Amino acid sequence: MARQRADALLSAFRDRQATVAVIGLGYVGLPLVKAVVEAGFTGIGIDIDPDKIRMLHEGVAYLRHFDPAYFAGRIAEGRLACTTDFSAVAGADAIVICVPTPLTKHREPDLSYVANTARSIVPHLRKDQLVVLESTTYPGTTQDLLVPALEQSGLKSGTDFFVAFSPEREDPGNPDYGTQSIPKVVGGADPVALELAVALYDQIVVKTVPVSSTAAAEAVKITENIFRAVNIALVNELKLIYGAMGIDVWEVIDAAKTKPFGFMPFYPGPGLGGHCIPIDPFYLTWKAREFDMSTRLVELAGEINTAMPGHVVTVCMEALNARFAKGLKGGRVLLVGLAYKKNVGDIRESPGLTLIRLLEERGAKVDYLDPHVPQITMTREHPEYAGRGSVAADASFAGYDLTLIATDHDAVDYARLVSESRLVVDTRNVCERKGVSSANVVKA
Incomplete structure (x- = not known):
C-alpha cells in the first residue's frame, strides 16, 4: 500500500501535476520557488516575514536581481500562493526547507531555524508528502534532527512520509548559472525518498546527482565551501x-x-x-x-x-x-x-x-x-x-x-x-x- 502511494507521488512529480511548497523566501528559496513554477508545478511560498509576503503580492523587489512583477503575476494567475501561514503545507506534495543556518556567537551551529520550521510543519504534515531540507548543515542533521522532529506528528519517515536532503547551490547575481542550470545533489533518508526527490528535481534542474545518503549529500555542500x-x-x-x-x-x-x-x-x-x-x-x-x-x-x-x-x-x-x-x-x-x-x-x-x-x-x-x-x-x-x-x-x-x-x-x-x-x-x-x-x- 505504501509503495502504491509512493508510485502515485512519483507520477505526480514526473507529470508535473504536484504542488510544491518552499519555506524561506530568501536568496535560496525565492529562486527555487520561481523555478518550481516555471517547471509547471503549482507553487506555495512560505516565509515568517510578512513584509516579504506583502512585497511579493504587490510586485515590489526585496532581492534586486529578481523581477518583482514576475511573482505578483504568477500569484494573480493562481500558479503561486505566498503566505506566512504554515497550514498551507497541508496542500503540498513536496515541502522544501530553505531557512538560514548561521553560527552562534560562540561559532557553533545554530539550527534553531530548521528546528522551528519542523515544529511549524508538524501539525500540518500528512501522509504521502516529501520533505526536503536544502539548508547547509553538518552531516547527520537530516537524519538526527529533522526526521525525529517531523515524526513528532505521529507519522513515520519512510512509511508515511519521506525525507531527503539536497544542498542549495545558488550563486546570487551570476548571469551564467541560475537554479535550473546547476546540477542538484540529492540524498534520501531511504531508497524511496531518494527516488522521489530525484523525480522532483529532475523536472526542475538540468541534472540530478543522487548520492547514497542524506549525510553524504550534506557533506558534499560542506566540502564545496571548504574548498x-x-x-x-x-x-x-x-x-x-x-x-x-x-x-x-x-x-x-x-x-x-x-x-x-x-x-x-x-x-x-x-x-x-x-x-x-x-x-x-x-x-x-x-x-x-x-x-x-x-x-x-x-x-x-x-x-x-x-x-x-x-x-x-x-x-x-x-x-x-x-x-x-x-x-x-x-x-x-x-x-x-x-x-x-x-x-x-x-x-x-x-x-x-x-x-x-x-x-x-x-x-x-x-x-x-x-x-x-x-x-x-x-x-x-x-x-x-x-x-x-x-x-x-x-x-x-x-x-x-x-x-x-x-x-x-x-x-x-x-x-x-x-x-x-x-x-x-x-x-x-x-x-x-x-x-x-x-x-x-x-x-x-
Whole structure:
C-alpha cells in the first residue's frame, strides 16, 4: 500500500501535476520557488516575514536581481500562493526547507531555524508528502534532527512520509548559472525518498546527482565551501608574502591560470562574506569534535581570512601616512561596495561592515557607496549600522582623504573614482582590470 502511494507521488512529480511548497523566501528559496513554477508545478511560498509576503503580492523587489512583477503575476494567475501561514503545507506534495543556518556567537551551529520550521510543519504534515531540507548543515542533521522532529506528528519517515536532503547551490547575481542550470545533489533518508526527490528535481534542474545518503549529500555542500574557503585563504596569504617581496599577486595568478591543467584561479580580497563560505566550514569543525577529530586546515584558513580586514586597514593607515603624513583619526573615508560580492545587494557577513567598524574605531569618519545597498538592513553582527544610507551614485570622491574599494560592482565609474580621489586603496584589483590604475592607487 505504501509503495502504491509512493508510485502515485512519483507520477505526480514526473507529470508535473504536484504542488510544491518552499519555506524561506530568501536568496535560496525565492529562486527555487520561481523555478518550481516555471517547471509547471503549482507553487506555495512560505516565509515568517510578512513584509516579504506583502512585497511579493504587490510586485515590489526585496532581492534586486529578481523581477518583482514576475511573482505578483504568477500569484494573480493562481500558479503561486505566498503566505506566512504554515497550514498551507497541508496542500503540498513536496515541502522544501530553505531557512538560514548561521553560527552562534560562540561559532557553533545554530539550527534553531530548521528546528522551528519542523515544529511549524508538524501539525500540518500528512501522509504521502516529501520533505526536503536544502539548508547547509553538518552531516547527520537530516537524519538526527529533522526526521525525529517531523515524526513528532505521529507519522513515520519512510512509511508515511519521506525525507531527503539536497544542498542549495545558488550563486546570487551570476548571469551564467541560475537554479535550473546547476546540477542538484540529492540524498534520501531511504531508497524511496531518494527516488522521489530525484523525480522532483529532475523536472526542475538540468541534472540530478543522487548520492547514497542524506549525510553524504550534506557533506558534499560542506566540502564545496571548504574548498573555496581554503583556497581563498591560500591566495590571501600569498598576497601578503608576495607583497612583502614587491610582487603583484594578481599578476602571478593571471599568469598561472594560463596553465591548462592543474591550476584553478582564486583571488584575494578584503575578507570573506556571504552566508556560506565564512560559516559553513565551521559546521564541520564542530561536528568533527564528536569523533575526536580536528580540522586544522579549515580553522587555519578561517584565521587567515578573518584577519584580512585588519590587513586592509593597516594598508590604509600606511598609505595615508606615506602620502599625506596623516593617520586615520579625523580622516574621511569612502568605502566603495558594501555587499560581500559584486553586483548583488547581499551584505550578510560582509567584510565591508567589519571594515567600517575597524576604520571608525581608529577615528575615521566613514561613508559608503553601494548602488545595490541603498540602506544597511539589520544584521546579526552589526545592528548598530542599520538604517545608514549610501551616498548618491554621482557624489564626488574629491572630499575624501581615502577611497577604499571593498567590492568591485560593475555599476561604479572607476575612471571617475580614480581621477577624483586623492588616494585609492583597491582590495579587488578592479582599477587595473578596468585600465584606470594610476599613481594614487594602492593595492591591498
